[in-house]
Amino acid sequence: FCSRLVLGIETSCDDTGAAVLDEKGAILGESLHSQKEVHLRTGGIIPTVAQRLHRENIERVVQEALERSGVEPSQLSAVATTVKPGLALSLGIGLEFSQRFVRQHNKPFIPIHHMEAHALTVRMLHPVTFPFLVLLISGGHSLLAVARGVDDFLLLGHNLDEAPGDTLDKVARRLSLIKHPQCTTLSGGQAIELLAKDGDRKRFPFKTPMGQTPDCCFSFAGLRNQVTMTIMKQEAEEGVEQGTLLSCVNDIAAAAQHTVAAHLAKRTHRAILFCKANGLLPSSNPTLVLSGGVASNLYIRKALTIISETTGLHLLCPPAKFCTDNGVMIAWNGVERLREGKGILSPNVDICYEPKAP
Ligand code: KG4
Ligand code: ZN
Numbered sequence: 224f225c226s227r228l229v230l231g232i233e234t235s236c237d238d239t240g241a242a243v244l245d246e247k248g249a250i251l252g253e254s255l256h257s258q259k260e261v262h263l264r265t266g267g268i269i270p271t272v273a274q275r276l277h278r279e280n281i282e283r284v285v286q287e288a289l290e291r292s293g294v295e296p297s298q299l300s301a302v303a304t305t306v307k308p309g310l311a312l313s314l315g316i317g318l319e320f321s322q323r324f325v326r327q328h329n330k331p332f333i334p335i336h337h338m339e340a341h342a343l344t345v346r347m348l349h350p351v352t353f354p355f356l357v358l359l360i361s362g363g364h365s366l367l368a369v370a371r372g373v374d375d376f377l378l379l380g381h382n383l384d385e386a387p388g389d390t391l392d393k394v395a396r397r398l399s400l401i402k403h404p405q406c407t408t409l410s411g412g413q414a415i416e417l418l419a420k421d422g423d424r425k426r427f428p429f430k431t432p433m434g435q436t437p438d439c440c441f442s443f444a445g446l447r448n449q450v451t452m453t454i455m456k457q458e459a460e461e462g463v464e465q466g467t468l469l470s471c472v473n474d475i476a477a478a479a480q481h482t483v484a485a486h487l488a489k490r491t492h493r494a495i496l497f498c499k500a501n502g503l504l505p506s507s508n509p510t511l512v513l514s515g516g517v518a519s520n521l522y523i524r525k526a527l528t529i530i531s532e533t534t535g536l537h538l539l540c541p542p543a544k545f546c547t548d549n550g551v552m553i554a555w556n557g558v559e560r561l562r563e564g565k566g567i568l569s570p571n572v573d574i575c576y577e578p579k580a581p
Contacts, residue, residue, distance in 0.1 A: 226245040226246040226247060227245070227246045227300035227301075227558075227561060228243060228244070228245055228246075228251070228292075228294055228298055228299050228300055229243070229244050229246075229299065229300060229301050229302070229303055229333075229554045229557040229558050229561060230242070230243050230285070230288070230289070230294075230296075230299050230301075230302045230303070230554060230557075231243075231244065231302075231303045231304070231335070231550045231551065231552070231553035231554025231555070231556070231557050232281075232285060232302065232303070232304040232305070232317050232320065232321055232550060232553060233304075233305050233317065233337075233340075233548055233549060233550045233552070233553045234277045234281065234304075234305065234309075234313050234314060234316050234317030234320075235305045235307075235308070235309025235310065235313055235314050235317070235337045235548065236268070236273070236309055236310060236313055236362070236363060236548055237257065237258040237259060237262055237268055237273050237276075237313070237548075238255060238256070238257050238258065238547070238548040238549065239255070239256040239258075239276070239277050239280045239281055239284045239316075239317075240253070240254070240255045240256075240284065240548060240549045240550030240551070240553070241253065241254050241255075241281075241284045241285040241287070241288035241289075241550040242254070242288050242549070242550035242551040242553070242554040243288055243289060243291075243292035243294050243299075243554065244347075244551065244554040244555055244557075244558050245558075246558055246561070246562065248346075248347040248555060248558060250551055251291075251292035251293070251294060252287075252288045252289060252290065252291030252292025252293070252294065253288050253291065253549070253550055253551055254283075254284045254285075254287035254288040254291065254550070255284070255549055255550065256276075256280040256283075256284050258272075258273060258276045258277075259410060260408070261276065263401060263408075263410070266396055267392070267396070268310070270310050270311075270312045270313065271312060273310060273312065273313045274310075274312035274313055274315070274316060277313055277316035277317070278316050281316055281317065281320045282320070284550075285320070285324070288550060296324070296327075296328040296330070297328060299328070299330050300330075300331070300561060301330055301331040301332065301333050301557055301561055301567060302321055302324060302325050302330050302331070302332055302333070302557075303332075303333040303334075303335050303553050303554055303556060303557025303558075303560070304317050304318060304320075304321040304332070304333075304334065304335060304553065305317060305335050305336075305337045305340070305553055306318060306334040306335060306336070307336060307337065308336075308337055308338065308363075308364075309337055309363070325570040326570050326571065328570075329570050330570055331567045331568065331569065331570065332567075332568045332569070332570060332572065333556075333557045333560050333561065333566055333567055333568070334566060334568065335553050335556045335557065335560075336556075337548075337553075338359060338364060338366065339373075339374070339376065339556060340552040340553050340555070340556040341359050341361070341514050341515055341546075341552060342357045342359060342368065342370050342376065342512065342514065343370065343373070343552075343555065343556055343559055344514060344541050344545050344551070344552040344555055345357075345512045345514065345539050345541055346555075346559070347545075347551070347552075347555045347558075348541055348545070349539055351510055351512065351539060352505075353370060353371050353372050353375075354369050354370060354371045354503060354504060354505065355369070355370050355504070355509070355510040355511070355512055356368075356369055356370075356491075356494060356495065356498055356503075356504060356509070356510070356511045356512070356536070357369075357370050357511070357512040357513075357514065358487065358491050358494075358511065358512070358513050358514075358518075358527065359514055359515045360386070360387050360388065360487060360513075360514075360515040360516075360517035360518055360523070361386060361387075361388050361515035361516045361517055361547075362386055362388030362389050362392060362412075362516055362517075363386050363388070363389070364381075364382060364386050364515065365381070365382040365386050365387050365441040365443075365487070365515075365517075366378065366380060366381045366382070366441075367379040367380040367381075367439050367490060367491060367494045369498060369503050369504070370512075373556075373559045373560055373563050373565055374560070374565050374566060377503070379439045379494045379497065379498075380438060380439030380440040380441060380490055380494060381440060381441070382440070382441040382442065382443065383440050383441065383442045384442050384443060384444035385443050385444050385447070386443065387441070387443055387483050387487065387517050388410075388411075388412050388515070388516050388517045389443070390443040390444070390446060390447045390479075390483065391411045391412040391415050391479070391480070391483065391517070392410065392411030392412065393411070393447055394411065394415065394447060394450050394451075394475075394476075394479050395410075395411030395412070395414045395415055396411060397450075397451060397454055397466065398454065398466065398468060398472055398475065398476075399466035399467065400414040400415070400418070400472075401414075403418070403472075405417060405418075406418070410516075412516065412517055412520060413519075414476075415476045415479060415480050416476075416480060416520050416521070416522065418472060418473045418476040418477075419473065419476040419477035419479075419480045419481075419522065420473075420477075421473045422472075422473030422474040422475070422476050422477030422478070423473075423474045423477060424474070424477035424478045424480070424481040425478075426471065426474040426478065427450075427453055427471075427474060427475060427478035428478070429446060429449045429450065429453075429478055429479065429481075429482040430445075430446075430449065430482075431482055431485045431486050431489065432445050432446055432482075432486050433486070433490075438493075439490050439491075439493050439494045439497065440490070441486065441487070441490055442486075443483065443486070446479070446482055446483070446486070450475065450478075450479050453475060454468060454475060457470075457471055457475075480520070480522055480523070481522070483517075483523065484520075484522055484523045484525075484526040485526065487523060487526065487527065488526040488527060488529070488530045491511070491527060491530055492530050492534065495511070495530070495531075495534045495536060496534070499534075504536075508537055509535070509536050509537065510536060510537045510538075510539055511527070511530075511531050511536045511537070511538050511539070512538075512539050512540070513527055513538060513539070513540040514540065514541055514545075514546045515546055515547075516546060516547045516548075518540055518546045519543040519546055519547070524540060
C-alpha cells in the first residue's frame with residue numbers, strides 16, 4: 224500500500240463497528256455488529272447490556288475488518304476511535320481496546336468526536352468543500368451546525384430535551400408496535416414510518432414545537448407528551464388496555480412523523496436564513512448535509528428537500544448505511560485528521576481525551 228491507512232473503531236452506543244480506509248477514502252475492509260435486536264426486546268438500551276455486548280464483540284469485529292482489508296496492524300498509519308459523545312460504558316470498551324491496540328502495535332491514536340464524524344462522512348462520498356450546513360438527527364442527537372473545517376464546527380442549534388429518534392422510539396413503544404406483525408424487527412422510527420404510510424396525519428393536529436422561540440434549537444419532549452395524551456384518550460374511548468390501540472395507530476404515527484418533520488424543517492429553514500444573512504455559506508452551490516439514523520426517513524427527507532429547494536441549497540444525504548453508526552465514518556474522520564495533521568496523539572498518551580464539541 225502506498226497510501227496511508229487508518230483503522231476506525233466505533234462503540235459509542237449500540238453498534239460495534241470497525242473499518243480500514245485508505246487515504247483516499249476507499250473502504251478496504253469493514254465489520255459491524257449491531258445490538259439493535261437485543262435492545263428492541265428489552266424496550267430500550269440498558270447501558271450495562273450494551274457494554275457487555277461491545278466487550279464480547281470488539282475483538283472479532285476489529286479482526287474481521289482487518290482481515291477483510293488484507294492489512295496487517297503493522298501497516299496502519301493510525302487508529303481512530305470515538306471518544307465522545309455517547310454512553311460512557313460503551314465508549315469505555317472501544318477506548319480500552321484501542322489503548323491496548325495502539326500500545327501493542329506502536330501506532331498513533333486519533334480521538335474522534337462521534338458527531339463530527341457523522342457530519343463529515345458525506346465528504347468520503349461527494350466532493351463537498353467547507354463550509355456547509357449540516358443537520359444531524361439520530362436516537363441521541365439533533366443538531367444544526369456549520370462545518371467550517373475538519374475540527375471547526377459552528378453549532379447553531381441542538382436538542383434541549385430528547386432527540387427525534389428517541390421520541391419516535393418511545394411513541395412506538397407506547398403503541399407496542401413491536402407486536403405489530405409488520406414491525407417486529409423494525410426500530411421505533413422505522414415502524415412509525417411504515418405505519419404512517421396508511422395514516423391520515425390531519426386527524427391529530429399536534430402542535431409543532433417551539434413556534435415562538437427565535438433560535439435553531441430543537442425540542443421533542445412536548446410533542447411526545449401530546450402524542451401520549453392522545454393515545455391515552457383514544458384508549459379510554461375505545462375501552463382497550465394500554466398499548467393495544469388498533470383503530471388509529473396509523474393516523475397517530477402519521478401525525479407524529481409529520482410534526483417531527485415540520486419541526487426539523489422549520490428549524491433548518493431558520494438556520495439557512497441565518498447563514499445567508501451572515502455570509503456563513505458560500506454563495507455558489509451552498510450545501511445542506513442531512514445525516515443520522517432518522518435521516519433515512521423518507522417523509523422527513525422530503526420535508527428537508529422542499530426547504531433546500533426553496534432556499535437554493537443543494538441537499539446531500541449519505542445512503543442509510545452511512546447515516547447510522549458504523550466504523551467507516553470514524554476511520555474517515557481519522558483520514559481527514561491525518562491528512563491535516565490534526566489531533567494525532569502518541570500511542571502512550573492517556574486517551575481519556577475529549578475533543579472539542581461541535
Ligand atoms: O444514528 P443511529 O443509528 O444511532 C444513534 O442514535 O446514534 O439512529 C438510530 C435512531 C433510532 O432512534 C431509530 O428509531 C431512528 O434512528 N430511525 C428512524 C428511521 N430509521 C432509524 N427514524 C425515523 N424513520 C426511520 N426510517
Ligand atoms: Zn450516531
